[in-house]
Amino acid sequence: MPADHSDPYAFATLGCRAGTTRSSERENSDPIYATSSFSFESAAQAAAVFAGAEDGNIYSRFGNPTVRAFEERLAALEGGERALAFSSGMSAILSVCMSLLKNGDHIVCSRAVFGTTIGLFQGVLPNFGVTTTFVELTSLEAWQRAIEPETKILFVETPSNPLTEIADLAALASLAHANGALLVVDNCFCSPALQQPLAFGADIIVHSATKYLDGQGRCVGGAVVGRAQFINEKLFPFLRAAGPNMSPFNAWVFLKSLETLKIRMAEHSRSAQEIASWLEAHPKVRRVHYPGLASHPQHELAKRQQRAPGGVLSFEVEGGRAAAWRVSDETKLFSITGNLGDTRSIITHPATTTHGRLSDEDKRAMGITEGLLRLSIGLEETSDLLADLDFALSRV
């Protein structure tokens, strides 16, 4: 897949080097600028920087060198013009909505998105006159039918959570643009190491940096990547006014993590592929959802759109909730948590945790059954993970 940016360096090089600036101390690793504000040489310089006539740092709510380094590195990796960092993935999504939408506007969103995104679109935005229609991710016809004259955003997450369905990004970008809307992609599951939605025509990328961008389960953070004009004129003024900014410490953690993003994502994918194939052949497993399997309905599309299938898969165990909980409890190397994208493998029962607040009808529509388990494959040795799953399944 082409890297759609003008930078001459390849992805791995950008991951290690983009955004780095050295201070007068000549440090080799990026420093943390743990300061809330910045000082000026003189009253006249302060006035010039405040007026925008001179470049300079003012206050860390809207400008900090460590946060900026993370933003520049992520923008380079996504092939985007500019990025802004946020306190969480949700504040990144909220900020995109607040900077693009007004009372009366409408969003079309794939049904199988992160549960809290549904909570934001369904429970919060209607208070401000913004409504959302949820559609079947893989049906272009459903997206088309849901578009109204007031539709400003098509919002999609691909691969979806937890069933790993794949949306056709190029087709959705064309549909959005033909209707005067923007395509916003939550690129959390793939990260730019595996998928660069801007290259397929998407307008805005949102990230939960909490997941693979950190990749080690330490900090909560988010980011938005897009055109400089949108970020400078709409998103940055919202960030400055509302303050959902990322802390310098978290930015430093994420910045360091981007240096290993490419090799981590390759290994997560390699191991997940092996585990998905093994599960598919297991007699107690009814079905495995993983884009890297030939049995996946959008396997070919995933191959065109992603460099690798990613580290998340889900599978349905025979025996419903009791069997799924048993498998969770009998594993030793899979942490029971709702997070994903960690070096440590994770097992989640979506129906009673991440997607537990959805109505039974919504769960049915999304295919979240009682026997479904989601795995986020970490960086432990694959053979140890397989032995652990083999034992857990034998206890059902």
Ligand SMILES: *Cc1c(COP(=O)(O)O)cnc(C)c1O
């Ligand atoms: C976790 C997650 C979010 C929300 O990010 P936070 O950092 O937890 O606020 C959004 N989208 C996806 C796909 C996620 O997995």
